[in-house]
Amino acid sequence: MTEAAKGVLAMVVACTVWGLSGIYFKAIAHVPPLEVLAHRTLWSLVFFLAVLAVQGRLLLLARLLCGRSLAMVAFAAAMVSANWFVFIWSIQSGHAIEASLGYFIFPLVAVIFGRVLFREDLAGAQWAAVAMAALAVVILTVGLGAAPWIALCLATTFGTYGLLKRQIEAGPLLSVAGEVSLLTPIALYSLWSIHTGRWGGDGGAFGQNWHVTLMLAFSGVLTGGPLMLFSYATKRVRLATVGLVQYLNPTLQFAAAVLVFAEPVTRWHMIAFPLIWLALGLYSLAVLRSERRRRALPVAG
Template sequence: MTDASKGIAAMVLACVVWGLSPLYYDQLVHVPALEVVSYRTVWSLIFFAAVLALQGRLRVLIAAVSDWPSLRRIALAAVMIGTNWSVFIWSIGHGHATEASLGYYIFPLVAVLLGRVILGEALLAAQWLAVAIACAAVLVLTVGLGAAPWIALSIAATFGLYGLIKKRLDMGPVVSVTAEMLILLPIAVIWIAVNGAPVMGGWSVTTHLLLALSGPLTATPLILFSYAARRVRLSTVGLLQYLNPTLQFGCAVLYFAEPFTPWHGVAFPLIWLALAVYSAASLRQERALRRAASKSSNPAATVI
């Protein structure tokens, strides 16, 4: 198996874990969302710290949290991912898994818009069209349901901002996520002590085991994603990521049997169309960049 094939397999596996995670967190609906997030933070930190210790890279973590400019960005990233987790887990426990999947569908387009507004990245006309179609989908849901899809927008915005912050962090994913969990740890411990400790004695062994396994569940797909990103073209990674919200959508409609209104029937195809337009434009852009790079590396080919 080639490196590219291994990378694709890793990416698919990561997306399957992410996409089917609603089924996992559905087993914890009797635990309040913020308690789940708190335990997830603690166990994720333990797991990631163990990985770094085995790699002999704990010094890198210490250096990361000792640098004030990096620490500020890590803290912002921690707030974004903590909020994202809280909204996602709350939505699973309150019958809004469909909206959560919509948020992860919208996220790539939010990331594109953030890149344009904050980083000044140029957008192709087709990419602007994709953003406009996505906005139309959100407008359809807002008018049809009588309220904006705040869960979807919150998930897309927090994950988009999280990606933007991470883009400016010069450190690997395992180190940065461990640092984020380290920053969230005091809040998580206090929350568990005040809210979780009085009732945790009444939870079953299965509940405690599920909470503990949320650490590896968080870490494994991120490590797989990191492995894939180094071996697969960015456009391929982007396309494969749509497997995540597609599986979440399937869980919401087929397993949780959440209502799928006619307004959803209009909005979701619009989002899928926007993603198709965006993906096609990104593929064309990447091919053009590769051709330009090929010509610049072989000047003789341009003189015929």
């Protein structure tokens, strides 16, 4: 198997895990989202520290958290934490279809951010894709009587997170390790408050039975494992290919919402989602054409 093929396989596995992770969080829907988020943060840190220790890169993590990037890492941590919380809450509360919509429109939101903040040029097909996505959101807003706030929140927080990651001079594994490092004190305080009853309730779910305890702890591997595969893939395949394969994630989220969770698909969804898929098709085609033109240019010298 070639290195490129290994990269594509790693990307497919990562996106499959991300796409089906909703089933995992649905299985512990009786655990409040904030508690799940706190455990996901804590055990992600344990996972990342173990990986970085094996790689001999713990010193790089310390430098990241003491350097000029600290404020950027903290902002990114806030965005990814908000994204994780909204995703977990949406799955547990029966809004998985809208969550999948958020990750479908995220690439188009990122395009808008790039245009507004970095004055990046957009091809005609990319403008058409953004317009179609906007039309889909309007259709859902009018048809369902409310804006798809969950989808917009997920797309916006993840889009902002992506922009921040561009400003952080560290690989994905190291930067996420830095983010969860900053979030862990908050996670520990939250878990202490939950288990001692300071926030009401009967205490935390961790330790109540082995099944739920293991699932909460394994959320760290569920977070870190796909990220390692993603990092491996990006070093071996073209970015255009990475972008296309990433659509497997929301596609599987949507399939799980409909086929596993049996969430209702309204006629408004049946109008809006094809528009989104068409928009992503146009956007992907424009990206591929741009990539081919770039590769066709003669190399100076």
